[in-house]
Amino acid sequence: MSAMPPEVLDFIRKRVVADVEEGKLADGIVTRFPPEPNGFLHIGHAKSIALNFGVAEEYGGKTFLRFDDTNPLAESEEFVQAIQRDVRWLGYDWEDRLTFASDYFHELYYFAEKLIEGGHAFVCDLSSDEIRSTRGTLTTPGTSSPYRNRTEEENLNLFREMRAGKFQEGTKVLRAKIDMSSPNINLRDPVIYRILFAEHHRTGTEWCIYPMYDFTHCICDALEKISHSLCTLEFEDHRPLYDWVIEHIGVNHHPPQIEFSRLGLEYNVMSKRIYTSLIEQGFLSGWDDPRVPTISGLRRRGVPPASIREFTRRIGVTKQDNLVETELLDFCIRREFEESAPRSMAVLDPLKVVVTNYEGQDERLEAPWHPKHDELGEKTLTFGREIYIERTDFSEDPPRKYRRLTINGMVRLRYAFIIRCDEVIKDIEGKITELHVTYFPESRSGQDTSGLKPKGVIHFVSGNNAVPAEFRLFDKLFTTRIPDTNNIDEQINRESLVVKQGYIEGAMHKADFSQIQFERAGYFVEDQESTSESPVYNRTVTLSDGYKVPVSVN
RNA sequence: UGGGGUGUCGCCAAGUGGUAAGGCAACGGGCUUUGAACCCGUCAUUCGUAGGUUCGAAUCCUACCACCCCAGCCA
Numbered sequence: 001m002s003a004m005p006p007e008v009l010d011f012i013r014k015r016v017v018a019d020v021e022e023g024k025l026a027d028g029i030v031t032r033f034p035p036e037p038n039g040f041l042h043i044g045h046a047k048s049i050a051l052n053f054g055v056a057e058e059y060g061g062k063t064f065l066r067f068d069d070t071n072p073l074a075e076s077e078e079f080v081q082a083i084q085r086d087v088r089w090l091g092y093d094w095e096d097r098l099t100f101a102s103d104y105f106h107e108l109y110y111f112a113e114k115l116i117e118g119g120h121a122f123v124c125d126l127s128s129d130e131i132r133s134t135r136g137t138l139t140t141p142g143t144s145s146p147y148r149n150r151t152e153e154e155n156l157n158l159f160r161e162m163r164a165g166k167f168q169e170g171t172k173v174l175r176a177k178i179d180m181s182s183p184n185i186n187l188r189d190p191v192i193y194r195i196l197f198a199e200h201h202r203t204g205t206e207w208c209i210y211p212m213y214d215f216t217h218c219i220c221d222a223l224e225k226i227s228h229s230l231c232t233l234e235f236e237d238h239r240p241l242y243d244w245v246i247e248h249i250g251v252n253h254h255p256p257q258i259e260f261s262r263l264g265l266e267y268n269v270m271s272k273r274i275y276t277s278l279i280e281q282g283f284l285s286g287w288d289d290p291r292v293p294t295i296s297g298l299r300r301r302g303v304p305p306a307s308i309r310e311f312t313r314r315i316g317v318t319k320q321d322n323l324v325e326t327e328l329l330d331f332c333i334r335r336e337f338e339e340s341a342p343r344s345m346a347v348l349d350p351l352k353v354v355v356t357n358y359e360g361q362d363e364r365l366e367a368p369w370h371p372k373h374d375e376l377g378e379k380t381l382t383f384g385r386e387i388y389i390e391r392t393d394f395s396e397d398p399p400r401k402y403r404r405l406t407i408n409g410m411v412r413l414r415y416a417f418i419i420r421c422d423e424v425i426k427d428i429e430g431k432i433t434e435l436h437v438t439y440f441p442e443s444r445s446g447q448d449t450s451g452l453k454p455k456g457v458i459h460f461v462s463g464n465n466a467v468p469a470e471f472r473l474f475d476k477l478f479t480t481r482i483p484d485t486n487n488i489d490e491q492i493n494r495e496s497l498v499v500k501q502g503y504i505e506g507a508m509h510k511a512d513f514s515q516i517q518f519e520r521a522g523y524f525v526e527d528q529e530s531t532s533e534s535p536v537y538n539r540t541v542t543l544s545d546g547y548k549v550p551v552s553v554n
Numbered sequence: 555u556g557g558g559g560u561g562u563c564g565c566c567a568a569g570u571g572g573u574a575a576g577g578c579a580a581c582g583g584g585c586u587u588u589g590a591a592c593c594c595g596u597c598a599u600u601c602g603u604a605g606g607u608u609c610g611a612a613u614c615c616u617a618c619c620a621c622c623c624c625a626g627c628c629a
Contacts, residue, residue, distance in 0.1 A: 008568055008576075036629050071628060128627050135625055139556045142625090173627050183557040185625050194627035213629050237558055237624050259559085261622090266565085314577060316567055318560090321622055325565045328578050338591060345588095371588080403589065412587055445587065457587045519588045547589040 003057040010317035012258055016055055016228060027225040027253070029061025033087070034101075034217065036068045037079035037201075039272045041086045043293045043308065043329075044263040050312040051260070052230055053092040064224055065094035069102050070216050072200040080201070086295040090305045101216050102202045104223060108211045109163065111219055111249040112174060112193060116155045120248045121192065122148055123158035124175045131173075134180075135188050141181035142188045148177060162195055165208045169195045176215070178244060186241045190214055218242040218257075219249065226255040232262045233319060263315065264323040267476040268293050269483050283492065290538050291477045291496050301474065302515060302525030302540030307332040323482065333541045337515055337523045342369040342376055344508040345414060345459040346518040346537075348471045348500040350388040352434040353460070355419065358385040362464050365445065367415040379507035383416045383439075386463035388503055390520075393458040394435060396424060403456030405435075410454040414519065418443035418452050459519050466503035469535040472527065473498040504535060515540070 005013055019025050031052040035045065056063040065087060069075045087094070101108075115121040124147045126134065136142030150158070162172055174193035182188055192215035197208050221229045229242075239257045246254045262270070269275075275292055278284045287294050290301035298308065310332040315324050362384035369376040393404040393411075405411045410420045423436035443450035475498070480491045508516065509532075517523050522542040530536035 010567095034629090038629080068629065074628070131627075132625075137556085137625060141556090170627070175627095185557080188625085191627050196627085210627095212627075217629085233559070234623055235629090239558090261560085314566075316577095318567075320560060320567085322566065325578070328566070331578060334590090343588075372591080401589090414587060416587095448587090454587095456589080459588075517588085517590085520590070521588095543588075543590045545589070 003054065005058040006313055006316075008316075010260075011319075012051065012228070012230060012260060012317055013055060013058070015258065016059055019227070020059065025227050027227065029056055029059050030064070030225055030227045031056050031061060031230060032064040032066045032221065032224060032226050034066045034068045034220075035083050036071070036075060037083060038071070038074040038076075039079060040287045040294045040296060041083055042270055042295065043265065043298065043311075044270045046090060046295060046308050047263045047312045047315070047317075048230070048232070049087055049090060049092060050309055051317055053094075055228070055230075061227070062097060063092070063094055064097040064099055064226070066099045066220060066224070067101065068213065068217065068220075069100050069200070069202065070210050070213060072196060072198040072210065075201055077201045082296070089299060090295065090308060099220075099224065100202055101211075101220050102200060104216075104220055105203060105207060105211070107223060108216060108219055109209075111251075112211070112215070113156065113159065114249055115176065115192075115245075116159060116174075117152055118248060119152055119177070121174055121176050122150050122155050123162065124148075124173050124189075124191075125171065126173075128170060131191070135185065136180070138185070144180050145175070145189065148189070159193075162193070162209050163207070165197070167195055169197055171195070174209075176241075176244070178241075184237055184240055186214070186238050187244070190241060214238055214241045215245055218245050218255070219251070221255040222246055222251045222253045225253050229255040229257045231257060231259055233259045234262075235259055259319065260317045261319050261321055264321065264482075265293060265329075266323055266325050266481050267478050267483070268326075269478070269485060269488070271485060274485060274488055277488075278492075290472070291474050300528065300538065302523065302538055303329075303333055304336050304515075307336045310335065326476070330541045330544075333523065334544065337517065337540075339373070341515045341517045341523055342511070342513050343371065343517050343519050344369075344379075344505055345381070345461055346469065346471070346502060346504045346508070346521060346524075347388045347390055347459070347461050347466075348473075348502040348518075348521055349391045350461075350502050351391045351394060351432065352463075353387045353389055353419075354434060354436050355385050355387065355439045356422070356436050357438050358383075362462060365416055367445075379505075379511070381415060381505055381507060382462045382465040383413070384462050384464050387413070387460045388463065388466060389413075389435075389458055389460045391432075394421070394432070396432075404458055405456075410452060412443070412445075412454050412457045413460045414457050415445050416460065417441070417445070418448075418450060418454050459521075461503045461505050465506045467506055467509040467535065469502060469504045469509075469537060471500040471502055471524070471537050471539065473500065473539045504537075509535065517543075 033049050033052045053063045124145045134143045173191045175189045178187045180188045192212050193209050196210050236259045242257050288296035288300045311329050362382035365381050366378050398406045405421050412418045417439045419437040419439045421437050425434045427433050440450045475496045477496045478491045479493045483491050523540045524537040527536040527538045
């Protein structure tokens, strides 16, 4: 696989290039994407995936997909499968480099014993509460465990007994012996192994002790000869511990940990906890709800993987905290579909229109599937006495510069005829129920001899050509740019899902397109719940809208 | 008032001593049977603030300010 690096290199790619030029990479460029299989991947992970796989592709390296599965309480095979599917869908291939931290449990155990033998780790009998209270605070040093000075032999025996299941959970842990007064709390004799009588999704009941992240991750990186261990900023404080472990276990490969900032997206949170809660409340339909920025949610919404890749390319990689506007993602989606998506007309919120001077059978009209790409072919639509237009395309009291239908006004029906509105029919409550219009037979699209110049063009579906369909329109899930996770319920956008019952054109119903642009309405994808009898379309993104409702100046 | 980071246009983001790239958004205009797309143009005398060094500073020095992360037997 090869790919071009971005035109402007980020600091990580610059570092990679420099390392290559200096001949520092005896084993080549090797990266890894290390998810914990405890949830679904979201767009923030996509940034990391694109970085790790991208760097390797661009510079002839390799990437491991390594599951960081050291906490059997939280992890499951379900997530292992979902994550693999998502990474693959995004367009990345780990080939034969699928690994698990649990693949290395024996090596990890071996290194733990080596650490003990070197006097660098000890078995501690303190409870977790005691460990916490002796750790000190941000401004005061911690105090050493009374078990800190056990002999190597005692530690080794105890650790072996831990492994053999002789002790209850929580009664003993293995701790690295570093420095209880370090200003870096991670170095205050961190726990590196704990007892957990839990079944692991891969190793079953083989182990009752499990290594902690800080001990595991760096060793796995070293064993896989990772050349650049890329992670997010919150691990910066862990780097000294990462280095400490590598230096004290005696391996000959020491990957550099390099940190970058995680992705922030406006009006979104990247919190598993919150989405889990919204799903449980029934506000969201699941992890693949199209309003959620999970990979599966984006996929269901219709966002193509290429757009996500383009998005990650455009946001760059830095150490600055960032909050990217959703407009950029929207742009990347539209960019992907503009040339390729066939066009169709659909009426999302129908208003019935009677063409009073039309008699007889429907007339057939030809229209291209794409105005710029003839190779996509043509379709047939019809025009008849009864048609549907969009409710928002008619106004009794039009604002200035309104270019749609008004009373006594004219408008062209896309690919069909010009009509003039003569009469507005309302029910007793004053709601408009239908329009009576006149059409101009000589204004037929492509052979217009009417000389009429209406100011606007609107879309329509003919009554005899209309197939009922459901449209699901999505908006921001939260009302705040930076949702406060403490009182998230108050910031939920209750209008984030709007369902409309309207019509698609017959030719569209018969066709089999994965993506479509309903003209003037946006790009849509057929939802997984859609059937031929009751089609359902998800709006992936709206079209960008140059029309601004004029501000009324009174 | 410990430690680790970050501060360049509304949002991303280049630039690392030679006089502020680019993208998104926005705003004008052209074109248009999608108010789309497309095409043109505008958009930081200024780089968190204040001093200093220098012929010259976003880039070097000093002080200050703001924001983010860290006290799981989570990752």
